[in-house]
Amino acid sequence: MKVFYSDVHALHQPLMFLKAGQLVPNPETAARAHAIAHALGGAGFELVAPTYQGLDAVLAVHDTGLVRFLETAYQAWARLPDAGAEIVANTHPGGRFRHRPESVIGQAGFYTQDAACPIAAGTWQAALAAAGCAADAALAVMGGAASAYALCRPPGHHATRSQAGGFCYLNNAAVAAQLLRRQFKRVAILDVDVHHGNGTQDIFYDRSDVFFASIHGDPDGFYPFFSGTPSECGEGEGLGFNLNLPFPVGSGDAEVMRALASALAAVRSYAPQALVLSLGFDAHEKDPHGAHRVSTAGFMAMAQAISALGLPCVAVQEGGYLHEELGSLARDFLRVLSGHC
Ligand SMILES: [Zn+2]
Numbered sequence: 001m002k003v004f005y006s007d008v009h010a011l012h013q014p015l016m017f018l019k020a021g022q023l024v025p026n027p028e029t030a031a032r033a034h035a036i037a038h039a040l041g042g043a044g045f046e047l048v049a050p051t052y053q054g055l056d057a058v059l060a061v062h063d064t065g066l067v068r069f070l071e072t073a074y075q076a077w078a079r080l081p082d083a084g085a086e087i088v089a090n091t092h093p094g095g096r097f098r099h100r101p102e103s104v105i106g107q108a109g110f111y112t113q114d115a116a117c118p119i120a121a122g123t124w125q126a127a128l129a130a131a132g133c134a135a136d137a138a139l140a141v142m143g144g145a146a147s148a149y150a151l152c153r154p155p156g157h158h159a160t161r162s163q164a165g166g167f168c169y170l171n172n173a174a175v176a177a178q179l180l181r182r183q184f185k186r187v188a189i190l191d192v193d194v195h196h197g198n199g200t201q202d203i204f205y206d207r208s209d210v211f212f213a214s215i216h217g218d219p220d221g222f223y224p225f226f227s228g229t230p231s232e233c234g235e236g237e238g239l240g241f242n243l244n245l246p247f248p249v250g251s252g253d254a255e256v257m258r259a260l261a262s263a264l265a266a267v268r269s270y271a272p273q274a275l276v277l278s279l280g281f282d283a284h285e286k287d288p289h290g291a292h293r294v295s296t297a298g299f300m301a302m303a304q305a306i307s308a309l310g311l312p313c314v315a316v317q318e319g320g321y322l323h324e325e326l327g328s329l330a331r332d333f334l335r336v337l338s339g340h341c
Pocket residue numbers: 193194195280282318319320
């Protein structure tokens with residue numbers, strides 16, 4: 001299994017993270033990706049730098065305004081008198097109000113969902129390189145590879161068509177799925193990150209050619225709070241092609257495997273020709289950020305069950321925060337997923 005990985009991600013070093021009203025260090029660190037890359041390299045996986053050029057694949061799933069904002073806002077921000085080190089919004093549009101202001105402070109609120117997506121000098125380059133990894137992984141599968149893995153950092157599944165959020169700037173899984181659609185008539189995205197993939201749902205919500213299924217902690221008590229309920233089934237042509245399967249906060253192997261079994265049954269009945277796996281490790285019992293209790297053996301069972309779909313698969317890294325087993329967990333999961341266990 002080829003691994004697409006760019007060390008450009010290390011230019012993105014977010015500082016700000018608000019947790020229950022307290023400023024704490026941001027857990028979406030470069031060390032996460034370094035740990036996974038190190039474990040994969042040591043296990044004989046082939047790590048390849050992305051070569052995808054251009055913005056076509058990104059603009060196919062994102063609003064041009066968001067993309068231009070991410071690309072250029074930091075320069076405008078840095079010119080503000082007394083600007084902080086990172087772009088973090090202090091106001092967001094509410095009610096019916098959707099005026100897009102000229103001010104970079106206002107645009108920060110317009111193009112972000114929350115305070116968990118700070119933007120600094122290297123953020124755009126890192127986000128673009130992550131999207132490039134996802135694009136190249138999709139192209140590898142389109143070229144005949146059974147599977148490929150995009151070690152994306154920053155992650156992507158909380159980025160909607162027009163807003164960054166939750167450590168995510170560009171939706172890497174959506175970039176991969178949209179590219180796969182050039183070759184495969186029906187594509188499924190399975191999101192096993194412990195947080196609902198609200199951004200991916202947003203992008204494909206009115207489409208029937210990309211089926212989205214997500215298993216995640218119940219949004220009644222867990223980020224992203226405002227989406228991820230079973231009542232969100234898609235709309236228009238997409239009605240019936242969006243499936244949310246929340247499990248209670250604090251769940252372990254049994255509850256997560258039950259949700260996964262339902263998701264896999266739905267994917268099978270959709271009969272896709274290719275799969276994008278939004279792969280988060282933050283449901284793991286040792287994850288410092290999550291509140292769930294999935295064991296390493298539970299993750300291996302998940303990998304086995306997903307692999308049994310027998311579909312060409314692009315795995316895209318989402319969440320999963322640093323602990324001593326993160327690298328080996330990713331390595332072992334990908335071995336099982338790619339059938340080389
Ligand atoms: Zn997550």
